[in-house]
Amino acid sequence: MMNDSLYLDEARDPLIIAEGWMKDGKDVAIATVVETWGSAPRPVGSHLVIDADGNFHGSVSGGCVEGAVVSEAIDVIGSGKARMLEFGVADETAWQVGLSCGGRIKVYVERLG
Amino acid sequence: MDPYALKTLNAERRARRAAILVTDLGDGRDRIVREGDQVAGDLGAAIAKAFRSGSSGSVEAEGRTFFLNVHLPQPRLVVIGAVHISQALAPMARIAGYPLEIIDPRTAFATPDRFPGVALHAEWPEDVLKHQPLDNYTALAAVTHDPKIDDFALKAALDANCFYVGALGSRKTHAKRVERLLALGATADQIARIHAPIGLDIGAASPAEIAVAVLAQTIYAFRSRGLDAKGAVA
Incomplete structure (x- = not known):
């Protein structure tokens, strides 16, 4: 369940930060956990927001796959085409990075605007 | 994500009102649904359930896949x-x-x-x-x-x-x-x-x-x- 805190912690809230970046004229991508299987560090609905310089706020895992999501997000900002990423336990499959906890997550990455 | 949807969502969250961002995962189009808004069909039923449970997730409706990201104020x-x-x-x-x-x-x-x-x-x-x-x-x-x-x-x-x-x-x-x-x-x-x-x-x-x-x-x-x-x- 995604509960917004009593009064939003605006300095750390990814969606508030993304809106601020947009107002500053930055290009922004938003990554969202849309599915999890097994043990996953961040619940469905969690966000990582990324700007074109690779600055980011929020999280979609416990720090295991953020690096990969950031580089994909920079591509998405360039192309404007949303991507669905899937991460599983660290192995030789699709991605070099993985979740040490043994879970799997699906992350939707889209450009803002 | 539509910039207007993001602005609307943040405004609802700041005002401690429940809202769901509904994203069509096929074409990426999204919109904000507020609690009490009427949405027809299977999607509407899934949205009503999501407001009650607070759980985000994907739903199949009208032959499409939608992601519902539920934002409830902290009770x-x-x-x-x-x-x-x-x-x-x-x-x-x-x-x-x-x-x-x-x-x-x-x-x-x-x-x-x-x-x-x-x-x-x-x-x-x-x-x-x-x-x-x-x-x-x-x-x-x-x-x-x-x-x-x-x-x-x-x-x-x-x-x-x-x-x-x-x-x-x-x-x-x-x-x-x-x-x-x-x-x-x-x-x-x-x-x-x-x-x-x-x-x-x-x-x-x-x-x-x-x-x-x-x-x-x-x-x-x-x-x-x-x-x-x-x-x-x-």
Whole structure:
């Protein structure tokens, strides 16, 4: 369940930060956990927001796959085409990075605007 | 994501109103649905369920896949009365995920010593609620037994449509309270929403057991929002 805190912690809230970046004229991508299987560090609905310089706020895992999501997000900002990423336990499959906890997550990455 | 959707979503979240961002994962189009907005068909049913559960996830509807990202304000509990029941309720509510605040103008009761680490207001409800108004994602439990302290807060909770309103006291005590609330301008329908005697009927005897009953009733009221026209459960 995604509960917004009593009064939003605006300095750390990814969606508030993304809106601020947009107002500053930055290009922004938003990554969202849309599915999890097994043990996953961040619940469905969690966000990582990324700007074109690779600055980011929020999280979609416990720090295991953020690096990969950031580089994909920079591509998405360039192309404007949303991507669905899937991460599983660290192995030789699709991605070099993985979740040490043994879970799997699906992350939707889209450009803002 | 549509910039307008993001702005709208953040505005709703800042105002402590529930909203769902609905994204079509096929074409990436999205929109904001507010609680109470009418959405037809299977998607509408899934949205209504998501507002109640607070759970985000994907749904298949109309041959498409939609992702529902549910943003509910943090539900919270305001307790009128820094009494023995509240001392047990404060840590329990925190563990259950319902941040709690206590209001009691009696400075002998509302002391940090009796309530370590709890948000305490040793002031009249009239003064506190002016600055921190109640809302639909707030529960209010009035447990002082003192009409001078409880009544204003109860009326304010009914007017703000708090998802839960409970008042300590026997049926006889409550009958007198109903008369006073009617005199304050509350309607019979509003008054019917008050849970009195307070708490789920689990035969609670001690102050701590009453706290369990109040917390359980609060959770039940929160999780069954919108299932009953009057919002009255148990």
